[in-house]
Amino acid sequence: MIPKRLNKMKLPYFFQQFLGFLAVIVLLMTITIISLVLFGRRTALNDTESRLFSYAESVIDEDLNPTQLDTIRRVLAEQEVSFFVFDDGGRILYPNLPDNFRANVDDEQLDQLKSGERISLTTHSEDLLGNPSETTLVYLPYFNENDQNFAGFITVTAPISHINRQMRELKGNLFNAFLISAIAAIFMSVIFAHYQVKRVNRLRKAAHKVAGGNYNIQLEHNKRDEIDFLTRDFNRMVIALKESQDEVFNQEERRKSFMQDAAHEMRTPLTTINGLLEGLEHDVIPENQRLRSIKLMRKETRRLIRLVNENMDYENIRSNRIILSKHHIPLAEIVEEISEQMKEIIKESSNELIVGEMEGLYVYADYDRLKQILVNLIKNALQFTQNGTIKITSKKVAEGTEIAIRDTGIGMTESQMENIWERYYKADLSRTKTKFGESGLGLAIVQQLVQLHQASITVQSEPNEGTAFTITFPDKA
Ligand SMILES: Nc1ncnc2c1ncn2[C@@H]1O[C@H](COP(=O)(O)OP(=O)(O)OP(=O)(O)O)[C@@H](O)[C@H]1O
Ligand SMILES: [Mg+2]
Structure with missing residues (x-):
């Protein structure tokens, strides 16, 4: 969910994208850098610890011989490392320091040393001599060679400054890396944001054009996102x-x-x-x-x-306001009735009506509406045929029952055929003055009625040859 305050802010999409990308990259970099600094510090401390212990071990290896210890002391001093040897009561043995110089260990730590455990690296704000200086130190116990009893312990200290130096170096490098990455991130965010905004703007412009009434716009896309x-x-x-x-x-x-x-x-x-x-x-x-x-x-x-x-x-038909009452209608009967009713019109038209063999053929339809369909088609055939024949045939087909009405009239061109189903369409306005039709509604009504019966109708026609309408009624489901 977007916070309310952000929701109200009017931030252009470009900046939303830009800041979004940038925030993610900067967050990732910050987490990485913090982890690296912590890891670096831990590693540096571990290194120092093992180095100090190894010095302590070499001191013990030298059997605490004062001359040898002096040599080691000089060598280690170059590395700012110093060591102190204490006896089993925590009193200073080496170097020569006042007796009251103490090792800074508590009883618990002393017990730890007595039982042979070493005390790992700790950091302190002053050295063993009490000078304010951040130091690290380790304690290592040593034992009597004869009876293996606890004999004392050795403390090795080093100033923390060189760890800090290392860390400063690391931080410096990381800061540089951060700066370079941040610049690269800004650069990349600008490119990405610009790319996304460009795509959105392209859509916006197109939508604007469509709103202005230009519908001839299609935009390219890659099906990617x-x-x-x-x-x-x-x-x-x-x-x-x-x-x-x-x-x-x-x-x-x-x-x-x-x-x-x-x-x-x-x-x-x-x-x-x-x-x-x-x-x-x-x-x-x-x-x-x-x-x-x-x-x-x-x-x-x-x-x-x-x-x-x-x-x-x-x-009414178009808006589904009529209800069909379907029955099995014997085709021979209904065609007979229609030709009887249209006798006069047929005679006037100087055409001959031929009815094919229809015995035993049935159509599952609404009686009055089927009659309306056939009358319309026959009227059209008579209307656009002169001194010709109109033939009605029927046969059983796989999908149901087919009825065809063919005439030998003036026919139609391909483009005329495409439009005849439209309301008010008349192929040739000069034809409209004929006796039987004038509104251009006949075929539009026929098509609606055919659809209502879940039937189908097709037309085939050749100019000056004739026209055939074929309707296929499905059988009762
Ligand atoms: N048998 C046909 N032969 C040639 N043209 C036809 C035929 N039947 C239809 N047409 C063409 O299709 C057009 C549309 O026919 P439709 O029956 O819808 O309208 P109409 O007959 O002109 O008017 P209405 O039927 O409403 O009285 C006709 O005007 C005609 O041009
Ligand atoms: Mg008509």
């Missing part, structure tokens, strides 16, 4: 935004053109109805034409109602 994954997700988001923006744009375009089409389509029947009503009002329509005028008004009204109904139907 979180920022790369964020970049990848950002790219996906931009694609999704672009798609939805395109969709909104298309919808809006279609809506606009529908409004224009609808206004256009409505104007004609409304003008007709209005004209006829005016005629009736002013009594300018002859008596024998009145009934015909009323029939014409009804026809135009029906056209308007159809336009409104189809739009509402489409919206």
Whole structure:
């Protein structure tokens, strides 16, 4: 958790990164240096201790012969090391010092020495002569050669100054190393922080552009770390935004053109109805034409109602507001019923309707909606075919039951086929003035209904050759 105070601080990301890197590196270096200093000091003390003990041992080896001791004394003095020999009661034997000169050992330490134990290095703020000088000293017992009884002990002392000197040297070196590393750490932190901030800023700039409406942005990334994954997700988001923006744009375009089409389509029947009503009002329509005028008004009204109904139907299907009541429907029967109902339209269209063999074939669907699908497709076939044939066939396939409606009409190009499922789309505006369709909603409704049945629909078409729509209904699960 980030502390509240830090959370409120307005620290640019660059400095957050920079300080973060730097803090870690400096902390690591500090820990290393402290460990090295402690280790160095311990090693120096250990070295001094073993050196002092070895001097003490060589003093004992010389059998405490005063002449030899003088020689050793001179040699050691060059190294600022001095030694003292005491008897078993702690009285000074060598060098020649007043009797009251004492070894500075307590009873416990004396017992330790008596039992043959050496006393390891201790540090003191004054030497044995009482001069203020930081010293280190060790005690080593010696024994009678004949009876091996405790005979006394030897103290070797050295000023602590040379350990301190060593430590100063070590600290100096470490401080230099610390300085160099700190400079390197700052340098590296700047590079790292700069690199990270650059990546974040690149995303920021891109996000800014997207916010400004530019959706053609895709950033490169290497799938290495979180920022790369964020970049990848950002790219996906931009694609999704672009798609939805395109969709909104298309919808809006279609809506606009529908409004224009609808206004256009409505104007004609409304003008007709209005004209006829005016005629009736002013009594300018002859008596024998009145009934015909009323029939014409009804026809135009029906056209308007159809336009409104189809739009509402489409919206209802699209927003899942209709419920299917599915049954096994004998295809032969329903196709027979449709062709009977459409007899007049077929006759008017100068086309021939051929129905293939359908005995024993069933489709698991909602009766009225299946009829709506087939009627729409047959109407389209009639609408875009002249003096040709429309053929309805069906067969059982692995996925269910397939129904195909083929015509020998004007067909469509590839690009027209891509759009026919869209609401209000009409491949060729000059075609819209035909008898059976005008709103461009037929196939959009068909597609929604097919989806609602979990069925599928495909189209194949060649310009001037004809069109085939194939729907496959799945069997009851
Ligand atoms: N059998 C076909 N042959 C050629 N073109 C077709 C065929 N069926 C559909 N189309 C094209 O697809 C377009 C869309 O068809 P759709 O049924 O959705 O609308 P419509 O028939 O124009 O109007 P509506 O069906 O709403 O009265 C048609 O305008 C037409 O250009
Ligand atoms: Mg149609």
